[in-house]
Amino acid sequence: MTPTEESRVPSSDKPITVSPAGAELQNRFTLLGPFKMLLNPIAQLINTIMDLIGLISVALAASKLLLEKKRRGIFMALFYRQIYNTGVRALYINGAVGVLIGTLLISRLFDYIPKQVMEEQFGYLFMVIVFRELGPLISGVILIARSATSITAEIGYLRLRREFQVLNGLGISPVFLFLLPVFFAFPLSLLLMFIYFDLVVFLSSYAMIWLADPNADFFALLSAILNQISLNEIAINGLKAVLGGMMIGVISIHFGAKVENSFTEVSDAISNSTTTQLMVFFVINILLSILAYTQ
Amino acid sequence: MTGALILENLHIEYPETVLFDRLNVQFPAGSLIGIETDVLDGATSLLKGIGGMLNDIDGRSILNGCNILTMSATERAGKVGFVYEEQGLISLYDVFQNIALPLEFHTDLTFAQTSALIHTTIEALNMPSALLQMQPHELNDVQTRLVNLARALVVSPELLLIDELEGGMPDEMIDSTMKLLKNKARQHNMTVLLTSSNEHVLREVDQVLKIQSNQLVESPV
Numbered sequence: 001m002t003p004t005e006e007s008r009v010p011s012s013d014k015p016i017t018v019s020p021a022g023a024e025l026q027n028r029f030t031l032l033g034p035f036k037m038l039l040n041p042i043a044q045l046i047n048t049i050m051d052l053i054g055l056i057s058v059a060l061a062a063s064k065l066l067l068e069k070k071r072r073g074i075f076m077a078l079f080y081r082q083i084y085n086t087g088v089r090a091l092y093i094n095g096a097v098g099v100l101i102g103t104l105l106i107s108r109l110f111d112y113i114p115k116q117v118m119e120e121q122f123g124y125l126f127m128v129i130v131f132r133e134l135g136p137l138i139s140g141v142i143l144i145a146r147s148a149t150s151i152t153a154e155i156g157y158l159r160l161r162r163e164f165q166v167l168n169g170l171g172i173s174p175v176f177l178f179l180l181p182v183f184f185a186f187p188l189s190l191l192l193m194f195i196y197f198d199l200v201v202f203l204s205s206y207a208m209i210w211l212a213d214p215n216a217d218f219f220a221l222l223s224a225i226l227n228q229i230s231l232n233e234i235a236i237n238g239l240k241a242v243l244g245g246m247m248i249g250v251i252s253i254h255f256g257a258k259v260e261n262s263f264t265e266v267s268d269a270i271s272n273s274t275t276t277q278l279m280v281f282f283v284i285n286i287l288l289s290i291l292a293y294t295q
Numbered sequence: 296m297t298g299a300l301i302l303e304n305l306h307i308e309y310p311e312t313v314l315f316d317r318l319n320v321q322f323p324a325g326s327l328i329g330i331e332t333d334v335l336d337g338a339t340s341l342l343k344g345i346g347g348m349l350n351d352i353d354g355r356s357i358l359n360g361c362n363i364l365t366m367s368a369t370e371r372a373g374k375v376g377f378v379y380e381e382q383g384l385i386s387l388y389d390v391f392q393n394i395a396l397p398l399e400f401h402t403d404l405t406f407a408q409t410s411a412l413i414h415t416t417i418e419a420l421n422m423p424s425a426l427l428q429m430q431p432h433e434l435n436d437v438q439t440r441l442v443n444l445a446r447a448l449v450v451s452p453e454l455l456l457i458d459e460l461e462g463g464m465p466d467e468m469i470d471s472t473m474k475l476l477k478n479k480a481r482q483h484n485m486t487v488l489l490t491s492s493n494e495h496v497l498r499e500v501d502q503v504l505k506i507q508s509n510q511l512v513e514s515p516v
Contacts, residue, residue: 074399078387158386166383169348170397170446171372177387 087189102204123224139193155256187245299324329500376447
């Protein structure tokens with residue numbers, strides 16, 4: 001049909017075309033619309049959970065390649081790179097936040113605790129507030145903001161450049177090269193960040209206490225904290241680092257690997273993965289704290 | 296049928312598009328085969344299909360008696376090399392590491408042996424050794440394809456699949472590269488299948504085919 005012929009067709013006879021956005025709008029007003037709107041996010045959540053479980057299984061299965069010396073060499077180079085980028089280079093920001101918490105929050109306890117019970121109470125409060133909760137939470141948030149976002153972007157970029165396909169062509173699993181180093185480095189990095197954060201908070205809070213009272217005994221405060229930290233506390237913190245770090249890493253890979261064709265998918269992947277990581281990490285921390293510390 | 300590479304009922308199909316309909320072709324070992332290519336005619340998909348790099352594919356791609364499509368990834372990596380038209384390098388690694396990667400992963404060669412092999416290969420390709428320290432993003436298109444070729448050649452594959460190697464190359468470079476490929480093919484009984492739209496390249500190969508009506512047919516070039 002030429003444009004002239006088309007203009008002669010009565011408007012009521014013209015075929016109605018519906019844009020994809022219009023089709024979705026129409027769909028929402030059908031009877032099934034509300035159910036679909038409710039079911040779609042649930043289906044997506046189930047899919048994501050299944051994908052994450054799949055990724056963890058694949059990572060564990062690929063770990064057997066580490067038994068071979070040459071392949072272990074390839075892995076270790078990437079693992080060290082990841083530990084350096086995640087666990088070491090993040091220390092300055094972890095330290096800066098630790099100093100702020102130590103100087104502004106923990107040292108203030110000094111003003112409210114009677115001197116006679118200072119050491120005992122300081123040790124207890126430090127353990128409950130910093131060691132149990134703030135250390136893991138703040139370190140996890142820093143890991144997500146600083147490293148997990150860059151892993152998601154990196155994986156998305158590698159997907160855009162079809163580098164997964166190249167590796168498959170070379171007979172090398174992308175899981176081995178891209179997932180395994182993150183899978184193992186993130187928990188270890190998170191553990192390093194916990195320890196470093198606790199140390200910095202203690203040192204900076206002591207510095208503030210010392211400024212107010214130059215007679216404050218460093219070793220007495222330190223041993224008061226160490227006395228409070230049982231094996232159980234260490235095990236729970238270790239579990240938070242292992243589960244939290246592993247999940248943060250796997251979620252980054254999951255969303256990064258969903259990128260297919262467009263650069264805008266990379267920003268979507270970062271946004272979605274950060275949201276999911278924050279939710280999952282907070283849930284893991286709160287659940288473990290409730291399970292371990294509820295009397 | 297005898298021959299180094301035999302395609303048996305090879306069928307490549309994307310949703311609503313049949314690219315290759317039950318191809319039955321054979322290529323002798325040690326030969327250079329050119330596939331005259333045009334825009335979006337599916338030649339890259341054909342190479343990937345033959346090399347076992349596509350999922351939705353039917354039929355068999357038999358290399359010296361073994362079906363590439365059912366080989367394990369490791370086995371395939373030792374027998375089939377692929378040279379990409381663009382990119383194809385791993386951006387985590389520099390050029391040396393990119394070329395060394397399949398050797399490091401799949402063989403027991405020492406670092407010294409791997410290094411010697413890489414230096415010999417890049418010398419044969421007239422590439423400066425300074426290139427080895429460069430990152431993939433620092434290379435131009437021609438250098439990227441040559442690094443792809445070097446990485447494929449170091450494993451001495453039985454089948455080498457090359458996707459439009461010549462873009463941007465001066466004629467002398469095309470001549471020397473084709474001569475090298477011909478020598479390697481003859482010496483190692485390696486079958487080389489390359490796509491090209493360049494007559495200069497197609498004149499250097501043993502047989503030229505073109506894609507017509509979802510089939511591979513002899514080309515008059």
